[in-house]
Amino acid sequence: MSETTNSSKMFLSGVVEGFYGRPWTMEQRKALFRREQKWGLNTYLYAPKDDYKHRMYWRELYTSEEAEQLITLISAAKEHNVEFIYAISPGLDITFSNPKEVAALKRKLSQVCGFGCRSFALLFDDIETEMCAADKEAFSSFAHAQVDITNQVFQHLQDPNTFLFCPTDYCAAFCTPSVRESSYLHTVGEKLLPGIDILWTGPKVVSNDISVESIVEVSSVLRRPPVIWDNIHANDYDPQRLFLGPFKNRPTELIPKLRGVLTNPNCEFEPNFVAVHTLATWCKSSTGQKDVSMDGEDQGSDYNPQEALRLALTDWLIEFGMADQPDVSRAGSGCPKREPSEEEPMQTDEYVPGPGENPLYTAEPLTLEDLTLLSELFYLPYEHGPTALSMLRELQWLRGNSSAAVFDSVAPENAKAKEWRERAERFDDMCAAVVQMFNRLSNVPNRTILYDLYNYICDIKSGVSLARTFVSSLGGCNPPHCQVINNDPEPWGFRGGLSGEFQRMLPCHGNRDLFRTPPATRVYTIRPSISKDKSEVLRLSKEMQSETLQQVTLIGDRLVDGQLSPSNHCDLLLEDETGLCGFAFALTDAKTAMIKSQYPEMMLRDFPSLMAIQIHPRVPDPNIVKQLISNVLSSLKESGSNGVFCEFRSSDKRMLNFLRTLGLLHVLNVEGLQPGLVLMGTKL
Incomplete structure (x- = not known):
């Protein structure tokens, strides 16, 4: 067109x-x-x-x-x-x-x-x-x-x-x-x-x-x-x-x-x-x-997402204050209007609490800050809002440094203990703001909006309250007994039902877990290669090549068998409890390894570096492999490289599919490649 x-x-x-x-x-x-x-x-x-x-x-x-x-x-x-x-x-x-x-x-x-x-x-x-x-x-x-x-x-x-x-x-x-x-x-x-x-x-x-x-x-x-x-x-x-x-x-x-x-x-x-x-x-x-x-x-665009969000929430706040219209919200709801009876005459005088009695409950009005917090707790598919991220980071730090909370009781002036106490108080304040937001939302005049939100805000309030209790228990405080984390919890003390149970049993876990990076299913080590690792690296490489059954010569093979030496800080190994399970080796300048010009000059200008990667099938955790590859990519970038490519045999579908799921590399469309060769790469 x-x-x-x-x-x-x-x-x-x-x-x-x-x-x-x-x-x-x-x-x-x-x-x-x-x-x-x-x-x-x-x-x-x-x-x-x-x-x-x-x-x-x-x-x-x-x-x-x-x-x-x-x-x-x-x-x-x-x-x-x-x-x-x-x-x-x-x-x-x-x-x-x-x-x-x-x-x-x-x-x-x-x-x-x-x-x-x-x-x-x-x-x-x-x-x-x-x-x-x-x-x-x-x-x-x-x-x-x-x-x-x-x-x-x-x-x-x-x-x-x-x-x-x-x-x-x-x-x-x-x-x-x-x-x-x-x-x-x-x-x-x-x-x-x-x-x-x-x-x-x-x-x-x-x-x-x-x-x-x-x-x-x-x-x-x-x-x-x-x-x-x-x-x-x-x-x-x-x-x-x-x-x-x-x-x-x-x-x-x-x-x-x-x-x-x-x-x-x-x-x-x-x-x-x-x-x-x-x-x-x-x-x-x-x-x-x-x-x-x-x-x-x-920057450089006429549109600012945060300012657009502020404008939207400001207008939305007005909607929360509008009472539902009877013909819209009550039509067909099955909620009959309460009529006065002869036994219970309508009260006409205003009730005033007596001395020592509880004051009448007055709902606090919802604020723009409450709606901003709500938005940040339920932000976008690939990111949490700033407050949600801050809460996750604080909880992760408080949990990881819980020994400082124990030390606080015997040496309260210890710097680490003091920091833990201050951050615990800050986390508690953020949790209190969520509970306050929930209470204000629960009392807004526009019940139609509330009903659409209620399941979500109830869920986040429960989750935050549980985390708040957990931090209090780490600090030696006595949380309310109904929120104590024990071996016999009430149904509201855990999340996810059967679906959640299944997810926690699978190696990849779910992307809805508490922390953005799902925990690994086993303990891994990423370390630089040394000379005595050469035989194990070669053994792993040959074992993986036997899966492909394809005779295609790769420059990366010479990196693996020791004919070529990787560039500085570009020779990392991945190990689990049973031994070597992966590696990533790289050359900053791939041309130095070429006997003749094997790839187009234009491609090498955009992707001058070469990386050889191999991961054993027993590694199910994508995040540890991401970390391994990202470390090598960082070293290449620091050395001045603007791009890197990797060679794979086209029959090596397991590795190609696995790397595609990581999102770090993409298939490069290069003309004139030898049959059976696939290149993946990324700009740095």
């Missing part, structure tokens, strides 16, 4: 209701439209996974009652200048080559078109990629089948306002072998009609960051700029997490290179105030409507 064609279209900005779980109500969607109009967003994509007639029973037409609801919803969107995009997901069981199936799809969308909808989306995400026998005979690939039916539907709808297509490979992580070389994406880009836009989630399903370079790359393959389906605030994959941090790690320089951005946020409606509000601020930041200051994070 040409740049001119794309620029004539409206930049899509708004919300996709595309999560798994209970769909939002009609009233919530109308409230969303009001907010979108107020904040300058323009799009809503209707795609709730658990709406039966959107996905599982996609062939079924809507009943008259359902039709009336959709007509009302589409009208409400138009009233607030929001583009209503109706999505359908037939990919679970459609037979692409069956004309009756195509007719059923057209009939369903024609019905919705009759409701006043003029924008549509056809989604093929999260489905099996294996075609049935009939489709294999009719189409040369899965991509061709999807493109064929999508083009037919698009033409049937006669030039809709917007038409979106969600590919099965909707992020870079799903593309084989890469975005640039994906035959699936190339087919989609080449064969899909130009008027159809394509949804994309970024590098991953839930992308930590989305770079301009990555969008330029996928746009060239798709032959059009994508619409970002952003899962940064989605929580349907983890019922214990909620995301109240700002929209971030997407530079505003992306905006002119995209067709649009739609956030697929938390399942709970009310907590999405922050996600949608900060997205709106991000969208406006590139159009001269600067709502935020330029100092702080993301």
